Amino acid sequence: MEQVIGRMQKTRVRYGMLALVFVNVVINYLDRTNLAVAASNLSKDLELSSVSMGYIFSAFGWSYAVLQIPGGLVADRFAPRILYAFCLITWSFVTLLQGFASGFASLFGLRLATGAFEAPSYPINNRIVTSWFPDNERAAATAMYVSGQFIGLAFLTPILVTVQYYTGWKGLFLVTGLVGIVWGIVWYLSYRDPLDHSGVNQAELDYIEEGGGLFRRQKKVGTQASVWTLANLKLVFSGRTLWGVYFAQFAVNATLWFFLTWFPTYLVKYRGLDFIKSGYLASIPFLAACAGVLLSGFVSDNLVKKGWSVSAARKTPIIIGLILSVALIGANYTNDTALVIFFMSFSFFGAGMALISWVFVSLLAPKHLIGLTGGVFNFMGNLASIIVPIVIGYLAKDGDFKPALVFVGTLGFLGACSYTFLVGKIERRG
Structure with missing residues (x-):
């Protein structure tokens, strides 16, 4: 129910801005995962082991992770409208x-x-949500x-598979790149x-x-250079x-990056599924992950509203x-395709639940360093985008993918231990 302040009912513009960020994230991951869809055919054509x-799967992560801290500093310094438009158009052009x-x-x-x-x-993204949403709506x-x-x-995975089927992997990159360039222009015209x-x-x-x-604080510090200090x-x-x-974010991203890189190849090469069929089956775990992250966000916010401590409501x-x-x-431990997809979907559902972890940046970061803290957080988490694809490539080089799944699952367990034993009281650091 909308609150009324005086006689004025508050608008809901924040939800429109959130919708724009949502599409940005779709484009963002479209250009991260098109390589996973293209991998089977691309590796044959270019004769890649x-x-x-x-290593190619990890290449994105090398620059992405290393530049998270500079990226966080830049996010604190420049307006989201201009910076995001620049990023969208440039990364989409490179995708093309x-x-x-x-x-x-x-x-x-x-x-x-x-x-x-x-x-x-x-x-x-984190700066925008911190600007547009109060604390009790931020996890959702x-x-x-x-x-x-x-x-x-x-x-989109089935669509990407179909695009590649008719245009080849080269056409897949051209199409996804053009989509991102167009959306970058739409973002610049729409966001404030x-x-x-x-x-x-x-x-x-x-x-x-x-x-x-x-x-108001971000509007003020966004024009200052004070964040650029040791x-x-x-x-x-x-x-x-x-x-x-x-x-723990590294552990969450370990599961995420398995699905963003090796999962389609796992289904086709190591489970022997038809390429088109694998495209449809590969979409099921992503739906499960979506359900996990939405459930986790709304449950966490409801626990806060019911009086749970912030620590318990966010960490549980x-x-x-x-x-x-x-x-x-x-x-x-199964050769049944349906069970394989079930285990994968259940796992990704859990990883999705853990991905509300970005809310801790808003809770723990100094108020003038939201972008910088987010950059460090994403840097640490996205070391997984470098390490995990490479380790999986070596573990699976002899044709056995089982050790790779044990590796990813173990990291998830260690992440749970980190939140349980290392993360203490949740309070802002400055």
Whole structure:
């Protein structure tokens, strides 16, 4: 029910801005995972081994992870409207160029460039949600935009498979690149910050600010260079709580990056499924992950509203999710395709539950360092995008994928331990 401040009913512009971020995330993950769809045919045409593909899968992560801290600093300094438009258009153009890759070196280099231009995206997402949403709506808002990566991939994976079937892997990169370029223009024309949006009324601004929204502070510090200091870097790298959250995010992303890179190849090459059929089956775990992240976000916010402590309300769904993510190991013990998809879906459902972890950036970060803390958080988590694809490539090089699934499942369990034993009281550091 809408609250009334005075005689003015507050507008709901924040949900429209969240919808734009949601589409950004869909495009973001479309350009991360098109390589996974193309991998089987691309590796044959370019004569790339499983080890070579592991390195190519990881190339995005090398630049993406390394540039998370600079990306967070940039997100604190430049307006989301301009910075996101720049990132969308540039990474989409590089995606388009991947359709002209002729070998390992060119493809590896273009994937590096894609990761570099996508690096500020999640720190920007977090800044936008922190600006537009009060504390008691932030987990649900985070869950909504994070779900974009799963909803988009669940429904688009079969489409991507079909596009590749008719146009080849080169055409797949051309199509996805063009889509992103067009959306970058739409974003620039549509998005505004709270104080700049003509459609938001004072009642909604008051509701956001009184609930902990930081748009006035971010408006002020966004034009300053104060975040670019060694002291600030030390601040966001200190404390057991932050390190516990950082390590756990690595564990969450380990499962995520298995699905974003090796999963389609696992179904086709190691489970012997037809390429078109695998495209449809591969969409099921993404739907499960979407259900997990939405359930976790809304449950977490409801627990806060019912009086649970912030620590318990935010950590409990994440710990449960990380434990559930271990289920993918069960696929090692069956030859039934339906059971394989069940174990994979159950695991990704759990990983989805854990992906509301971005809410901890809003809760723990110093108010003037939301973007920087988000950059460090995403840097630590996305080390998994480098390490996991490469390790899987080596573990599966002899044709046995079972050790790779044990590796990913074990990381999920360790992530649950990190939230249970390392992450203590949840409180802002400055």
